[in-house]
Amino acid sequence: MSVPSAELEVLDHRECTLGELFDGANREHDFGCHAAAAALAHWMSAGDLLIEARRIAEAAGRPWGAWIEEYFHGGYSTAQSFIRMATYRSLLEDRADEVTNIAQALRYLRGLPPSAPRGPRGGYTSADPDGSLAGDACRLASGGVSQRDIAAMLGVSAITVWRWLNPDVARQRRAEERRRRYGRDKARRVIERREARDAAVRKVGGSVAEAYSMIRKTAQVVDRAHGKVTNREVRAALSASLAKLHSAEDEIVRALGIS
DSSP states (O other): OOOOOOOOOOOOGGGOOHHHHHHHHHHHHHHHHHHHHHHHHHHHHHHHHHHHHHHHHHHTTSOHHHHHHHHOTTHHHHHHHHHHHHHTHHHHHHTTTTOOSHHHHHHHTTTSOSSSOOSSOOOOOTTOTTOHHHHHHHHHHHTTOOHHHHHHHHTSOHHHHHHHHOHHHHHHHHHHHHHHHHHHHHHHHHHHHHHHHHHHHHHHOHHHHHHHHHHHHHHHHHHHHHHHOOOHHHHHHHHHHHHHHHHHHHHHHHHTTOO
């Protein structure tokens, strides 16, 4: 990129006309944009150099993060950003009018794989079926990059990065959540079925509905007592009574032909 060089012109704005003020503002704006474009070009060139340095460093057997810590002024996170920008140079140059700083560049590249482009621009889901992003996240973490920075670099959520870095704990938590969800769904279905039965019996009305209601209320009282009693024999007796009360409810429902 060719960038015009210019020294900063200091104007006494109190002596300028409105047209001169706008002309000066536009001039400084243009110089700033050119300077930003030049900075991006330099950073992508730095990324090209770092890509080659990483290839040589990894061949030497020493961790890439150690080389960066010792030799690169910008640190690991900045090095990865430069490498990412250099990898996708063509995409960024196509958007030169829109992407004018490093933050915009990294935002535009979110969701793309960390390696060379493969086909048209597209994102990765959090599932990451081929594991390339997960592996890259682990390598970044081993180099000391924070989970938040990794998420920003790879274009995924921070919780996705955490799951990649802690797969065993993540699997255990998912299994526990499935069990809790199953328990909640089962309890909800039981309540819905019971409410539907109660409504159907009330619709029948008369002494049958009254008897059913009394059994239901008695079962609730017995259930509360069962939860408070500590004597094992009494608890066993209450459990047996509760089972009989529920059985009586079911008998009434079956006799009425209610499903």
